[in-house]
Ligand SMILES: Nc1ncnc2c1ncn2[C@@H]1O[C@H](COP(=O)(O)OP(=O)(O)O)[C@@H](O)[C@H]1O
């Protein structure tokens with residue numbers, strides 16, 4: 001998506017076909033809808049015939065006393081109107097269900113794609129924008145799907161058939177219909193073509209506005225801590241004004257077509273009365289037929305109005321479809337390997353591993369700036385740690401990343417974690433600890449070297465299987481708005497209550513969970529009971545127990561709890577690490593002292609390694625930091 005140019009998209013029918021493809025699953029229902037619709041159109045075309053014939057019959061009856069029975073027409077009319085209502089009753093629910101099911105499918109596709117996409121994708125797209133696409137844009141497609149199941153067919157069939165019927169009655173009047181209808185449609189088409197880029201702009205501005213809302217909700221503490229409420233409100237107001245301004249301009253422009261179109265098409269009735277009236281006077285046309293033509297002209301006018309509505313919907317949808325399909329069709333970036341997990345107990349090997357974040361962002365569209373990239377310079381090797389700002393390294397990794405400036409986050413890492421070992425990773429903030437462990441479950445792919453798990457390159461492993469065999473506990477544990485039991489069983493929803501309780505006990509979470517109002521059924525997370533940092537981490541530990549992974553990653557898992565709480569959950573963590581290969585990132589030396597090996601990272605490189613005792617003797621960076629912490 002980063003490649004998408006910031007210029008507004010042109011109308012691309014391909015996008016809409018992509019959306020229509022989702023209807024393909026419901027072919028039978030769609031066919032039924034269309035069949036019922038045709039019945040209704042037929043009835044509608046028949047009504048003016050009936051009325052016209054009644055008028056002619058009446059006139060003949062008055063002038064020449066031919067027999068005429070009005071009740072015949074009344075009953076027939078009633079029958080048709082009733083049938084139309086019945087068809088409508090059946091058609092409505094079928095159509096609604098088809099549309100809603102299809103929308104549901106599209107939402108699932110977006111959701112699945114968002115899950116599948118690599119961290120790299122989420123790094124470069126902002127959350128508000130993604131939320132806007134997954135919700136607002138998908139909803140906009142609703143109108144389009146309705147239109148396709150109704151308006152398109154209705155407009156196309158009705159226009160063709162009506163014009164043909166008028167021609168059948170009187171070729172001269174047929175030309176009146178065509179002569180006024182075509183310019184009107186052309187006018188609407190002209191307006192519509194002018195409008196397409198503007199709709200896309202409206203949608204993008206909506207995304208930008210949503211981003212501000214989303215950031216403020218997510219970062220409300222930061223905003224308040226820095227007393228930036230006013231600045232944020234001003235930012236939101238500015239985005240809102242731009243959005244509203246563009247929206248109004250677009251809508252007003254669009255609305256201006258109506259009086260124009262009404263005027264041009266409005267000429268059809270006087271023309272028909274003039275030409276048709278003379279034919280009636282000269283006895284060439286029964287008066288009832290003139291009535292039919294006038295009624296048909298009104299029907300055409302109604303449809304021509306719908307053409308405008310339809311183009312509006314189609315364009316709106318085309319912009320939304322593009323934004324939605326972009327996510328669905330975004331290559332995941334990480335192709336899953338085919339190998340099943342090899343037997344083994346968690347032997348992890350890093351061989352000359354390097355990693356560079358791709359720094360390009362998806363900001364082009366909102367900021368409207370395309371980088372005037374300096375000619376890229378090929379980098380043979382990562383810059384030395386001593387090198388200052390990232391200016392020295394310009395990544396040309398993918399060729400498309402012109403303008404991205406990146407410094408290697410990791411360089412030339414080689415180490416081995418034997419099954420069951422605990423590896424501690426220490427180093428200053430930003431030294432690459434998190435990046436290192438993220439390479440194991442393939443949250444990112446190493447850009448150099450290889451990461452092996454039990455002898456197999458992680459890229460060759462089935463991604464799902466790999467992720468399931470690596471348990472990760474982050475600094476902050478995210479709890480879903482669901483019961484405590486569901487949160488623990490997140491990785492394996494089929495777990496029994498007994499299993500969940502056993503894992504909670506092992507994680508020392510059983511005690512506080514049973515004290516909650518509804519025990520394991522208490523809703524926690526955003527919309528439920530809020531838990532303390534230590535309690536959240538114990539839920540995370542229970543989650544990990546339940547998954548029984550062979551590799552365990554604790555990334556600063558105790559950083560946000562106080563030392564007392566840390567001691568409490570240390571026992572649970574120690575139990576969890578038993579018999580698994582564990583990677584522990586921690587600030588406090590109490591946590592890392594007992595590791596089988598400690599890797600000391602500095603600016604993406606391993607600068608020291610060994611056990612605590614070895615490192616203390618060596619009087620290097622590790623000892624320096626250790627002594628400082630002891631003094632405190
Ligand atoms: N998603 C990201 N995109 C770009 N750069 C990142 C990203 N995450 C981390 N970095 C950079 O990579 C380096 C290592 O970061 P990280 O692994 O998070 O360090 P640590 O966990 O040791 O604090 C830092 O310079 C950081 O700014």
Ligand SMILES: [Mg+2]
Pocket residue numbers: 433434435556
């Ligand atoms: Mg980190």
